[in-house]
Amino acid sequence: MTLLEAPVLDRRLSLDPPPRRSRRPIRFLGYAALIVAAAAILLPFYWMLMSSLKANNDVYTIPVQWLPDPVVWRNYLDIWQKSDMTTWLVNTLILSVAVTFLQVLTGSFAAYGFAKIRFPGRNVLFLAYLGTLAVPWQSYMIPQFILFSKLHLSDTRWSIIALQAFGAFGVFLMKQYYESIPDELLDAARIDGMSEYGIYRRIMLPLSVPALASLSLLTLVTTWNDYMGPLIYLRSRDLWTIQIGLKTFVNTYNAEYALIMTGSVLSVLPIAVIFLLGQRYFVEGIASTGLKG
Structure with missing residues (x-):
């Protein structure tokens, strides 16, 4: 090495990046925070599940019993015998599917x-x-209820379906996703003679499966858990949804909390299964809704 090459070598060595510090402590703290947040979110569901396996007098004991002792499996049989659970689930399913589709x-x-x-x-x-x-x-x-009563839609399933068949949130969600689809693709279809209805059905819908899945899941959960709408419009017992039916376990002098928790578990279970099956599409649709390409 000559004396002229030494400064050049020193300059190159000085430009090398410093050694990267280990990020394991930061990553560990991030994982720990996520675990704590997940535990805080899942804690009410755990307490609901455990309460559904307790005797009625043990649900609100102090201190809280985090594990049922003894385990009362019969609650899941009694709720079918003491209530119209099948009718409530069928009504809720019909309304949720119809409203979600529309x-x-x-x-x-x-x-x-x-x-x-x-x-x-x-x-x-x-x-x-x-x-x-x-x-x-x-x-x-109130004006909406008066209008539906004059149209003879009150105390029918059509009242809930007509009430929730249209939503501005769904339009906003789908519009944001549609704007990420290039206009050149639609212009090429128009040049080939495809109508707007054909473009919507054969191009836009197949390309929007994640957004459609997200909107379907959000609408299904909202309709399934709706309480005020069925409470106002569905007065006949054979039209009650599960959210309205669970209030029959509460009377003037007592409340069967164990059966209420059992019914709540049966109510949450279908939504949890649907979310787990469509989780990939749901996350993808929410993540890409605000992007424009």
Whole structure:
């Protein structure tokens, strides 16, 4: 090595990045925080499951019994014998599936018009429609009930279906996803002579499976857990959903808390199974909704 090459070598050595410090402590703290957050979220569900296996007097004992002693498996038999659980689950399933199908259909179709079709006043109309999300349901609940009563829809399943068949949130969610699909793809289909209905059915829907899955799951969970709507419109016992039916275990002088927890577990179980089966599409749809390409 000559004397002229030494400064160059020293300069190269000085430009090398410093050794990377270990990130294991930071990663460990992140995992620990996630575990604590997950435990805090799952704790109420664990307590609900354990309470469904207790005797009625042991549900609210102090100190809290985190493990049932003794385990009362008979609660899962008594709830079918003491209530119309089958009718409640069937009614809830019918309403949830019908509302989810209609809201996905109407939301995705309207979102296609707002995202990919140009017409005068499109942005103003979309903002006005989106502004309905800011209006609380309680503000127009009574006029809506009077209208449905005059239309003879009260005390029928059609009242809940008509009430929730359209939603601005679904339109907003699908519009954001549609905007990530290139317009050149649709223009090529129009040049080939495909109609707007054909583009929606054969191009947009197949490319929007993650967003459709996300909207379906959110709508299904919301309709399945709805309490106020069925409470107001469904007065006949043969039309009650599971959320309304569980209140029959509460009377003036006593409440069968163990059976309430058992019914709650049976109510949560179908939603949990559906979420686990569609988790990949749900996460992908939520993650890509706000992206534009």
